[in-house]
């Protein structure tokens with residue numbers, strides 16, 4: 485997805501909050517052609533090192549009043565979204581596309597000010613165009629604005645629109661937080677390797693490359709399910725089967741992830757209150 489023509493200096497893309505998630509998406513957009521002069525970052529911590537040429541302001545009230553953003557992305561902490569929406573309210577008459585990526589924050593609180601509101605749950609692989617971007621739009625969002633939202637998300641990863649906003653809490657539990665589970669798995673594999681006799685650097689390298697290799701193999705095997713790929717590793721009565729007996733057992737991944745994703749889902753529901 486090429487973003488070079490989607491925005492211009494008078495009608496820029498404005499990112500409010502350029503931290504871990506905002507920064508990941510910004511990196512993805514700039515790498516896919518977003519012109520720095522058509523991008524505005526609002527963050528008291530400034531723009532990240534990889535985006536030194538973008539226009540930046542420390543707060544919403546420092547943004548020039550004559551700016552007419554084509555789209556505003558809210559990537560501040562969930563508890564700050566309401567305040568940010570209030571501070572941006574003077575833009576409402578120009579009807580920009582407003583996208584919030586905040587966990588738990590419902591469309592209703594965006595729609596109260598901006599008709600063209602979209603709620604997105606991204607994840608940090610967006611930085612390399614490999615994000616999972618799940619979106620739900622307010623009823624009033626035009627097809628043209630939905631297309632613009634799709635273009636922005638497609639520049640950061642795989643896009644899925646859902647109609648039912650209540651799915652967004654479980655989405656957050658699976659894909660929004662999901663990268664952390666894979667990194668935690670990598671850490672745990674390395675630690676287990678050390679326990680079983682490997683030097684720390686060797687165990688870390690093995691765990692990291694194994695996760696990278698497995699993810700890339702899955703990506704390049706679109707016609708194989710995860711189960712089929714797992715079976716390819718598993719010789720009957722062999723080493724993998726011995727490990728999978730534990731991992732797929734009563735205290736294995738299944739029940740553990742059900743509990744973990746349940747906790748993330750409930751946390752997302754709580755953030756809405």
Ligand SMILES: NC(=O)C1=CN([C@@H]2O[C@H](COP(=O)(O)OP(=O)(O)OC[C@H]3O[C@@H](n4cnc5c(N)ncnc54)[C@H](O)[C@@H]3O)[C@@H](O)[C@H]2O)C=CC1
Nearest residue numbers: 501502503504505506526527529559560561562585586587
């Ligand atoms: N980190 C992740 O993997 C994901 C995060 N999210 C959502 O993204 C949002 C941001 O989360 P993170 O990036 O992790 O947090 P973060 O703390 O890394 O980033 C927040 C940024 O907002 C800035 N900020 C603080 N006050 C501000 C203000 N008044 N105006 C503009 N910017 C301000 C901070 O300086 C910081 O750079 C949250 O709502 C979170 O739910 C969603 C999906 C994944």
Ligand SMILES: O=C(O)[C@@H]1CCC=N1
Nearest residue numbers: 586587656660661662
């Ligand atoms: O941990 C969080 O709350 C955010 C939302 C999904 C991933 N990170």
